[in-house]
Amino acid sequence: MLVTLQTSISGINFENPFLLASAPPTSLIESIDIAFQMGWGGAVVKTITPDNLEMTEASPRYTVLEDKKHIVGFQNIELLSHKTVKYWHDGIKYLKQKYPQKVIIASIMAPVNKEAWQNLVKTLNDTPADAFELNFSCPHGMPEKGIGMAIGTDAEISFTITKWVKEVSQKPVFVKLSPNVSDIASIARAVEQAKADGFAAINTVQGFMGLDLKTLKPLLNVNGKTTYGGCSGIMVRPIGLRCVAQIRQTSTLPILGQGGISTWEDAVQYICAGSNAVQICTEVMLNGFKIIGPMLKGLKNYLEEKGFSGIDALRNKAIEVLTSHKDLIKTPLAYPQINHEKCGRCGKCVTICMESEHQALQLNDGNITLDKNRCVGCGLCRFVCPAGAICRE
Numbered sequence: 001m002l003v004t005l006q007t008s009i010s011g012i013n014f015e016n017p018f019l020l021a022s023a024p025p026t027s028l029i030e031s032i033d034i035a036f037q038m039g040w041g042g043a044v045v046k047t048i049t050p051d052n053l054e055m056t057e058a059s060p061r062y063t064v065l066e067d068k069k070h071i072v073g074f075q076n077i078e079l080l081s082h083k084t085v086k087y088w089h090d091g092i093k094y095l096k097q098k099y100p101q102k103v104i105i106a107s108i109m110a111p112v113n114k115e116a117w118q119n120l121v122k123t124l125n126d127t128p129a130d131a132f133e134l135n136f137s138c139p140h141g142m143p144e145k146g147i148g149m150a151i152g153t154d155a156e157i158s159f160t161i162t163k164w165v166k167e168v169s170q171k172p173v174f175v176k177l178s179p180n181v182s183d184i185a186s187i188a189r190a191v192e193q194a195k196a197d198g199f200a201a202i203n204t205v206q207g208f209m210g211l212d213l214k215t216l217k218p219l220l221n222v223n224g225k226t227t228y229g230g231c232s233g234i235m236v237r238p239i240g241l242r243c244v245a246q247i248r249q250t251s252t253l254p255i256l257g258q259g260g261i262s263t264w265e266d267a268v269q270y271i272c273a274g275s276n277a278v279q280i281c282t283e284v285m286l287n288g289f290k291i292i293g294p295m296l297k298g299l300k301n302y303l304e305e306k307g308f309s310g311i312d313a314l315r316n317k318a319i320e321v322l323t324s325h326k327d328l329i330k331t332p333l334a335y336p337q338i339n340h341e342k343c344g345r346c347g348k349c350v351t352i353c354m355e356s357e358h359q360a361l362q363l364n365d366g367n368i369t370l371d372k373n374r375c376v377g378c379g380l381c382r383f384v385c386p387a388g389a390i391c392r393e
C-alpha cells in the first residue's frame with residue numbers, strides 16, 4: 001500500500017500534517033528556516049500585532065510541572081511577537097520563496113477595532129502566507145487589554161472580528177479558540193457563522209502552578225508577585241482532545257488540533273478526534289525541532305500497519321465512539337481478572353478498593369479474591385496494581 005502523509009486543507013497542500021504552533025519556536029525567521037530543513041510541514045508564526053500595540057514582557061516567563069523529574073507541562077506568561085509587521089511581511093516572503101512547498105500561517109491579533117484588524121490583514125494579504133490564524137485565545141496579559149482570550153470567550157465579539165477579517169482577507173481564515181470557556185462549540189459556531197474557514201484548538205489552558213513551599217514565594221516569581229498563566233504540554237492533552245472533538249461534533253470545517261502533542265501517537269489521537277493537521281509547541285521547546293523525524297516515521301509506519309493510505313482514513317474515528325453518558329450501554333460490568341502468577345500480594349488493590357467505596361477485593365490465604373456481588377467494575381484496581389497483574393475480564 002502506498003502511504004502518503006500529504007493532506008489538503010482549505011485548498012492548501014500540506015506535505016505532512018505536522019506544523020509548529022505559534023510560539024517561541026516560530027518567533028524568528030531563522031528558526032522556522034531550520035525547522036523546515038528538518039522536515040516540518042509548516043509553521044504558524046508567533047502572533048503578529050500592530051506595531052503600536054504596547055507589550056512589556058515579565059521575567060521569568062515560565063515555570064514547569066514535573067512528575068518524577070519529567071516535565072509534563074509549562075505555565076507561561078509570554079506575550080506576542082515583538083517583531084514588526086514589516087519583519088514578518090518580508091520574512092514570510094523570504095521563507096516561501098525558499099520553501100514553496102511548506103505551509104506558512106500568519107497568526108494575528110489586534111485591539112477590538114475594525115480598522116486595526118483590517119489594516120493588519122490587508123498588509124499581510126500581500127505576502128505568500130497560506131492562511132491567517134486569528135489569536136482569540138491568549139489567556140494572560142492580553143485579556144487585560146480586552147483582547148486575546150477576552151475575545152475568544154465572547155461569542156459575539158468573536159463573530160464580529162471574524163467578520164471584519166473575512167471582509168478583507170484574501171486567504172483562508174482559521175480561528176484559534178480558547179479552552180477556557182464552558183462551551184467551546186458555541187464559540188466555534190459563532191465564528192463559522194461569520195464565515196471562518198476553520199479552527200485551531202487549543203491555545204493554552206489558564207492555570208496557576210502555586211508557591212514554592214520552602215520560601216512561600218510564587219513558583220513563577222516575578223519580583224515577588226505572580227499572575228495566572230497559560231498551561232501547555234502533555235498535562236493539557238485530554239482538555240485539547242476534548243475541545244477538538246466538541247468542535248468536530250458541531251462543525252465539519254477543518255481543525256488544526258494541538259495541546260500536549262509529544263509523540264506521533266498523540267498526533268493520531270488528535271486526528272481521530274477530528275483534526276485535519278496538528279500543531280506542536282511545548283514538546284519542541286523541550287526537545288527541539290528534531291522530534292519531527294520520529295513523528296513522521298511513526299505516523300507513516302502506523303498508517304502502513306493499519307493498511308491506510310493516508311490520515312484521512314483516521315479522521316473522526318473517535319467521534320464515531322463518543323456518545324452521551326445516558327446512551328452508554330451499562331452492562332455487562334467490566335470485572336477485573338487477577339493473574340495470580342504475576343500478583344506480588346502487596347495488597348495495594350485490596351486497600352484501594354476498601355478505601356474507595358466498594359470493598360470487593362480481599363487477600364485470602366495469600367491470594368487476592370474478588371466478591372462479584374460487591375464489585376461495580378469501576379476498573380480502578382487495574383491502574384493501581386504495580387505488577388500489572390489485573391486486567392479486564
Ligand SMILES: Cc1cc2nc3c(=O)[nH]c(=O)nc-3n(C[C@H](O)[C@H](O)[C@H](O)COP(=O)(O)O)c2cc1C
Pocket residue numbers: 021022023024046047074076078079080081107135138176202203204230231232233234236258259260261279280281282283
Ligand atoms: C511560551 C509560549 C508562548 C506562546 N505564544 C503563543 C502566541 O504567540 N500565539 C498563539 O496563538 N499561541 C501561543 N502559544 C500557545 C501554543 O501555540 C499552543 O497553542 C499551546 O502551547 C498548546 O500546544 P502545546 O501543548 O503543544 O504547547 C504559546 C505557548 C507557549 C508555551
